[in-house]
Amino acid sequence: MVMASEDEVSLLVIVVDVNPIWWGQQANREPQFTLSKCLDAVMVMGNSHLVMTRNNKLAIIASHCQESHFLYPFKLWKSGDGHGDDNPSTSGDGKYELLSVANDIMAEEIKILMSRTEVKGNQTDTLLAGSLAKALCYIHRVTKELEAGQEIKSRILVIKAADDCALQYMNFMNVIFAAQKQSILIDACVLDSDSGLLQQACDITGGLYLMIPQKIALAQYLLWVFLPDSDQRSQLVLPPPVHVDYRAACFCHRNLIEIGYVCSVCLSIFCNFSPICTTCETAFKIPLPQMVKAKKKKLKPST
Amino acid sequence: MDEEPERAKRWEGGYERTWEILKEDESGSLKATVEEILFQAKRKRVFESHGQVRLGMMRHLCVVIDTSRTMEDQDLKPNRLTSTLKVRKRGDRGDVGIITTKNKRAEKLTDLAGNPKKHIAALRNAKDSTCGGEPSLYNSLNLAMQTLKHMPAHSSKEVLIILSSLTTCDPANIYDLVKTLKALKIRVSVIGLSAEVRVCTVLTRETGGSYHVILDESHFRELLMFHVKPPPASASSECSLIRMGFPQHTIASLSDQDAKPSFSQAHLDSTSGGPGLSLGGYFCPQCHAKYTELPVECKICGLTLVSAPHLARSFHHLFPLEAFQESPLELHQGERFCVACQGELRDKSVFTCPWCCSVFCVECDLFIHDILHCCPSCIHSRP
Numbered sequence: 001m002v003m004a005s006e007d008e009v010s011l012l013v014i015v016v017d018v019n020p021i022w023w024g025q026q027a028n029r030e031p032q033f034t035l036s037k038c039l040d041a042v043m044v045m046g047n048s049h050l051v052m053t054r055n056n057k058l059a060i061i062a063s064h065c066q067e068s069h070f071l072y073p074f075k076l077w078k079s080g081d082g083h084g085d086d087n088p089s090t091s092g093d094g095k096y097e098l099l100s101v102a103n104d105i106m107a108e109e110i111k112i113l114m115s116r117t118e119v120k121g122n123q124t125d126t127l128l129a130g131s132l133a134k135a136l137c138y139i140h141r142v143t144k145e146l147e148a149g150q151e152i153k154s155r156i157l158v159i160k161a162a163d164d165c166a167l168q169y170m171n172f173m174n175v176i177f178a179a180q181k182q183s184i185l186i187d188a189c190v191l192d193s194d195s196g197l198l199q200q201a202c203d204i205t206g207g208l209y210l211m212i213p214q215k216i217a218l219a220q221y222l223l224w225v226f227l228p229d230s231d232q233r234s235q236l237v238l239p240p241p242v243h244v245d246y247r248a249a250c251f252c253h254r255n256l257i258e259i260g261y262v263c264s265v266c267l268s269i270f271c272n273f274s275p276i277c278t279t280c281e282t283a284f285k286i287p288l289p290q291m292v293k294a295k296k297k298k299l300k301p302s303t
Numbered sequence: 304m305d306e307e308p309e310r311a312k313r314w315e316g317g318y319e320r321t322w323e324i325l326k327e328d329e330s331g332s333l334k335a336t337v338e339e340i341l342f343q344a345k346r347k348r349v350f351e352s353h354g355q356v357r358l359g360m361m362r363h364l365c366v367v368i369d370t371s372r373t374m375e376d377q378d379l380k381p382n383r384l385t386s387t388l389k390v391r392k393r394g395d396r397g398d399v400g401i402i403t404t405k406n407k408r409a410e411k412l413t414d415l416a417g418n419p420k421k422h423i424a425a426l427r428n429a430k431d432s433t434c435g436g437e438p439s440l441y442n443s444l445n446l447a448m449q450t451l452k453h454m455p456a457h458s459s460k461e462v463l464i465i466l467s468s469l470t471t472c473d474p475a476n477i478y479d480l481v482k483t484l485k486a487l488k489i490r491v492s493v494i495g496l497s498a499e500v501r502v503c504t505v506l507t508r509e510t511g512g513s514y515h516v517i518l519d520e521s522h523f524r525e526l527l528m529f530h531v532k533p534p535p536a537s538a539s540s541e542c543s544l545i546r547m548g549f550p551q552h553t554i555a556s557l558s559d560q561d562a563k564p565s566f567s568q569a570h571l572d573s574t575s576g577g578p579g580l581s582l583g584g585y586f587c588p589q590c591h592a593k594y595t596e597l598p599v600e601c602k603i604c605g606l607t608l609v610s611a612p613h614l615a616r617s618f619h620h621l622f623p624l625e626a627f628q629e630s631p632l633e634l635h636q637g638e639r640f641c642v643a644c645q646g647e648l649r650d651k652s653v654f655t656c657p658w659c660c661s662v663f664c665v666e667c668d669l670f671i672h673d674i675l676h677c678c679p680s681c682i683h684s685r686p
Contacts, residue, residue: 134643168682178676262546262547264458
């Protein structure tokens with residue numbers, strides 16, 4: 001197994017979907033797997049990542065329907081005192097101090113987040129694209145703040161609960177291409193139903209996609225599949241890649257099509273030929289059958 | 304020939320006192336001025352948004368690389384040729400072809416193709432070839448014109464010339480060729496590596512392209528980036544609805560009963576060796592010919608095959624992100640932290656998004672505009 005050298009920093013950003021509507025319904029469906037159990041599993045994953053090497057870094061973002069909030073690391077430089085001064089971090093059971101501090105901060109922040117946000121009627125989808133964008137900006141900042149000679153490898157792990165929101169398609173694709181350009185892997189651990197957007201994200205960036213058969217074993221799946229980083233993955237037998245549907249959806253009916261018409265100006269996709277593009281209102285030239293002119297043969301001078 | 308536009312050359316301007324830019328503070332250090340200059344360098348790029356102007360999205364670009372004697376000059380490390388070949392960036396929708404010119408002749412290095420892998424491989428091999436002789440602008444433009452002449456009318460036809468020499472050796476009058484290029488609506492742009500050459504100025508002015516001479520390597524990179532952006536479409540290019548296919552990628556394994564190995568159409572003509580038989584691939588929806596990579600034009604039925612992400616990559620040109628408003632840090636009330644990266648605001652200016660009024664630091668502003676193309680806060684409120 002390849003050992004990480006002193007100069008390699010591995011940054012893992014975990015984006016957890018904490019959609020209150022989905023988790024509320026989940027508490028009724030399966031009382032043994034609730035949001036707190038899910039966060040316990042995330043904490044185990046985060047702790048394991050931090051103890052693999054001293055150089056490993058961690059960040060956790062909670063993706064809600066109205067905002068994305070960083071659960072960890074905590075903004076210690078706020079004017080006034082940080083958590084570290086008020087509550088002594090000794091947990092009493094001999095745990096490594098860094099881990100117990102991290103767990104306490106995460107628990108505190110998620111309680112604050114869930115209690116302060118109220119869900120409004122029409123905003124019920126998880127803002128996953130926004131959380132991923134913030135994760136990319138955070139990774140960009142950490143990469144800039146490295147010391148000379150250090151290299152960084154970053155990846156994002158998305159734990160998804162609720163369904164996809166089709167309105168986020170364009171922003172999602174922007175985020176995916178940005179991650180691909182920065183060589184950041186996006187892994188996805190899906191709890192409930194398959195997500196086409198995340199399948200595309202994992203395929204384009206080179207990450208892993210897995211839909212978990214049994215939710216209560218979340219911690220096991222996280223540690224088995226998602227903890228090893230990209231260098232070690234080539235030496236393990238991991239779940240095979242899924243078939244990704246890259247067919248485009250037409251703009252008029254939102255059906256998936258195999259052959260379509262693309263406007264050369266705005267790149268909108270239509271399933272049938274129409275004389276006007278509905279997005280950019282360009283009038284198209286209708287192709288007429290071409291007249292074949294009789295060819296005149298020229299006598300070439302002999303060379 | 305129409306008149307030369309009034310342009311003051313540098314030697315025609317007044318006497319500049321460049322030392323006056325530097326100002327010392329009380330302790331005699333120049334630190335503040337140096338930081339200011341670095342800050343301005345970060346913000347140098349002007350974000351022009353084309354707004355309602357139509358952009359030419361389907362582009363056929365021919366890149367002409369001058370491989371004459373002057374490319375072995377050492378002023379760009381390690382030499383000019385290697386420097387040019389290092390900076391290759393994938394363009395947007397459309398095809399790219401590469402032509403090299405030396406010894407008064409022009410040769411096609413790679414044909415027009417959408418997939419960048421072949422070009423990158425050819426460029427890598429070209430790195431070791433020798434440079435010699437004089438370039439020929441006429442021959443290379445002629446060759447480019449032959450290829451671009453047959454392209455459909457709705458695509459924007461462009462030629463980008465990277466010229467290092469100050470001379471050109473042409474068999475015929477190049478101004479006649481310029482007239483032909485203008486009639487065919489081919490836009491020619493030139494990046495000069497040594498100095499301004501009048502024939503290039505005329506060439507680019509007549510065809511509607513741009514002419515730049517590089518100052519240093521980073522300026523070279525910036526100019527190439529500038530050419531990657533789609534240019535505004537000329538009014539005469541026709542808009543049409545292009546028929547395209549979106550094939551599914553089938554991954555078949557040996558344990559499947561129905562899996563039959565087949566040849567990929569792209570490999571039948573290639574000389575790169577290998578048997579070419581494979582189980583999975585992309586099947587054209589019209590004629591079921593198999594291909595291993597996209598985008599490609601089906602050789603059997605002529606349908607252009609793409610995948611949806613290829614089109615999505617160009618969306619950010621159509622819906623560009625507005626530039627953020629800059630304001631000094633002292634005037635900013637509220638918490639001093641950047642919404643995107645959660646870092647403290649330490650630079651002297653902060654940037655505010657005009658839609659959602661969130662505050663970002665300099666690094667995040669550059670990252671958002673260059674790479675991300677969407678504001679992280681806006682997509683929270685208006686997905």
